[in-house]
Amino acid sequence: MSLDNLIDAIADQGWYIWDDFLSVKQVRDLCQEMPENWRTAQIGRSDSKHQNQRRRSDKIQWLQPTMGFAIHDYLERMEHIRHNVNRALFLGLFEYEAHFAKYDIGDAYEKHYDAFQGRTNRRLTTVMYLNEHWTEADGGKLKLYSDQDELIETVAPYAGRLVVFLSERFPHEVCISHAERFSIAGWFRTNGVSEQCFDISR
Ligand SMILES: O=C(O)CCC(=O)C(=O)O
């Protein structure tokens, strides 16, 4: 698993799973820097944001490079990916935004797209998992579907594993979690204007 494999997989199939992207130590360091003040996650753009506990029940906290060394390091790694993916695939990825997510027992995220064509500038989704002792019984798997709604892959949220996929192409869901589940969800965005609206939503 490597950056070259990631680039080839995104070009060929649009998604990639990178196991051991981070070491156990790097995952632990990130967990140490995870803030405590979780906010209920929201769905949709700034003008239509609403909280919908049925569709999405995770709590989030946006990453800032100033939050700590491990977070800064993680954002640097994403910057490295952004640079190399742009160079190889000309996706025009301009910036990266990411939040920690916490799913308590019983939490889930119903099937959704991270981006709708022409309506947001999220192009490439990343999910980093932080669950060191995850087992089958803990549930919380990510299911990735094709745009014809066929199940492509079921992904357990093992620590160190990074999932990357094109935000507009793959509906996906987080199955009900039976244990506390931690992750960093992030999006590479293109710059700017879509359908005459600046998309500055978070
Ligand atoms: O945590 C995951 O596996 C995916 C989360 C997700 O789909 C999202 O935050 O948009």
Ligand SMILES: [Fe+2]
């Ligand atoms: Fe998503």
